[in-house]
Amino acid sequence: MHRKLLVALLFLGLVASSTAALFRSAPAGPAMTTAAEAFLASLDEAQRAKAQLDYASPARVDWHFIPKPTRKGLQIREMNSDQRDAALKLLSTALSQTGYGKATQIMALEHLLAELEKTRVGGPVRDAERYYFTVFDKPTADGRWGLSIEGHHMSLNFVVERGSVISSTPAVFATNPAVVKSSTVPQVKVGTRVLASEETIAFELVGSLSTEQRGVAIRAAKAPAEIRAAGEAQPPTAAPVGLSHEQMNPTQRATLERLVREYAANMPDDVAEARLKDIVEAGWGKVYFAWEGADQPGVGHYYRVQGPTFLIEF
Numbered sequence: 428m429h430r431k432l433l434v435a436l437l438f439l440g441l442v443a444s445s446t447a448a449l450f451r452s453a454p455a456g457p458a459m460t461t462a463a464e465a466f467l468a469s470l471d472e473a474q475r476a477k478a479q480l481d482y483a484s485p486a487r488v489d490w491h492f493i494p495k496p497t498r499k500g501l502q503i504r505e506m507n508s509d510q511r512d513a514a515l516k517l518l519s520t521a522l523s524q525t526g527y528g529k530a531t532q533i534m535a536l537e538h539l540l541a542e543l544e545k546t547r548v549g550g551p552v553r554d555a556e557r558y559y560f561t562v563f564d565k566p567t568a569d570g571r572w573g574l575s576i577e578g579h580h581m582s583l584n585f586v587v588e589r590g591s592v593i594s595s596t597p598a599v600f601a602t603n604p605a606v607v608k609s610s611t612v613p614q615v616k617v618g619t620r621v622l623a624s625e626e627t628i629a630f631e632l633v634g635s636l637s638t639e640q641r642g643v644a645i646r647a648a649k650a651p652a653e654i655r656a657a658g659e660a661q662p663p664t665a666a667p668v669g670l671s672h673e674q675m676n677p678t679q680r681a682t683l684e685r686l687v688r689e690y691a692a693n694m695p696d697d698v699a700e701a702r703l704k705d706i707v708e709a710g711w712g713k714v715y716f717a718w719e720g721a722d723q724p725g726v727g728h729y730y731r732v733q734g735p736t737f738l739i740e741f
Contacts (some may be wrong), residue, residue, distance in 0.1 A: 433622045434601040438662035438738040455695035456590040462517040463566035469513045477501040482564035488660035492599045494551035494579045500559030526693030532621045538612045628686040644670035650720030650727035654740040667733035669717025709735040
């Protein structure tokens, strides 16, 4: 059975943003710190040895969204019900309601993949409880600590310093299938489409381009096999390519901005606002949109949105 895999990756700049602390109406950092403390307190000594590592550990920047045989951290499968609740509470404080919904749907899709691939011999493990939580260093109000929540098709990475989220990428949400058409498992509803907006807004934008604009924005007839720099600690440093915000008409600019806001909306309000403020200060005119592959759904396609402070690949 052919199923389409979609991967949405966001990198922020090569260094953590310094503007996050300017938006503190409902700060995520203190809530994350409290939730991380509660999560660690719920664990026994052996569990904590897996779930809590040094901030300087190389494992903190060792990320990926593929079905790896081993990962850092404590997986949900190794937790009791109270510990699972504490872990999900921590996840919910790190994301917006929108982002949390996507994360939990991605986890649930493992039930469907396990059923669809049950006759596959020697394939990767599909397990909705095989998501790993890692806290780096001790979560405190005046210190620096990190958080990783990761498993198949998802990698979320954070740094909190003095109560402020100073880093919230790389952030990967991926989905397979792109649209659920099977009613095989009750945990996943038919019609579920985790990355619907990330895909449809981009198609709206590329579909609005003139012939001349398409010649600039569309870089290749075939989509690449994978996003760039998957698993690497830093994003690619190549200059942006494609059609700039300045080269678009007002309607197209608004669509591009709406697409970027969709990615920001996965995070709590203060983190999202800080991301967008950095883009505004750097200048929307320096943001570029590039496309590769088919310009219709259901066929391989890829896009990149890049500015001085961020990189999105889909």
